[in-house]
Amino acid sequence: MILSIVGDSKSGKTTIVTKLVPVLKSKGLKVAVVKHTHGFEIDKEGKDSWKIYHSGADVVLSSKDKLALIKRQSYEDFNEIYNRYLKEYDIIITEGFNDAGKDRIVVLNSKNNLGRYQKGKIIAIVSDFPIDGYTYFKKSELDELIKFILDYLNVG
Numbered sequence: 001m002i003l004s005i006v007g008d009s010k011s012g013k014t015t016i017v018t019k020l021v022p023v024l025k026s027k028g029l030k031v032a033v034v035k036h037t038h039g040f041e042i043d044k045e046g047k048d049s050w051k052i053y054h055s056g057a058d059v060v061l062s063s064k065d066k067l068a069l070i071k072r073q074s075y076e077d078f079n080e081i082y083n084r085y086l087k088e089y090d091i092i093i094t095e096g097f098n099d100a101g102k103d104r105i106v107v108l109n110s111k112n113n114l115g116r117y118q119k120g121k122i123i124a125i126v127s128d129f130p131i132d133g134y135t136y137f138k139k140s141e142l143d144e145l146i147k148f149i150l151d152y153l154n155v156g
Contacts, residue, residue, distance in 0.1 A: 001153055004094040006117050007107030012139055013095050019142050020149060027155050029090040036096025042070055123152055
């Protein structure tokens with residue numbers, strides 16, 4: 001099952017994700033979160049892995065408790081990411097990836113922004129103002145939202 005949390009910058013998406021993940025994990029589910037970002041550096045200049053990456057190779061960083069892949073890509077496609085790396089998970093949450101068109105919770109700072117998030121099925125809106133025609137939660141109602149999401153995911 002894939003659920004997207006999409007919405008305005010600084011609207012509370014990460015707060016929802018970080019509250020939802022421990023609840024899903026407590027149900028025995030294997031959970032992955034894929035966060036969309038506009039560029040990032042996972043490595044530090046001068047470190048061996050940075051030097052290897054900048055020599056032209058893709059790099060896997062591995063320790064006994066973590067694994068990271070630093071791989072070049074020329075485009076971003078959530079479905080490809082899912083198919084290559086995420087099939088073993090019970091629940092995948094995306095933070096962002098609006099264009100992927102997955103079922104979604106939309107988190108808004110302004111009513112005027114709803115139109116940009118209608119590329120998938122909106123199962124609920126989280127905002128400080130209700131929007132007619134949608135299941136609605138105030139930003140202060142995170143416990144109620146989590147219960148709604150668990151019911152939606154059929155995880156009781």
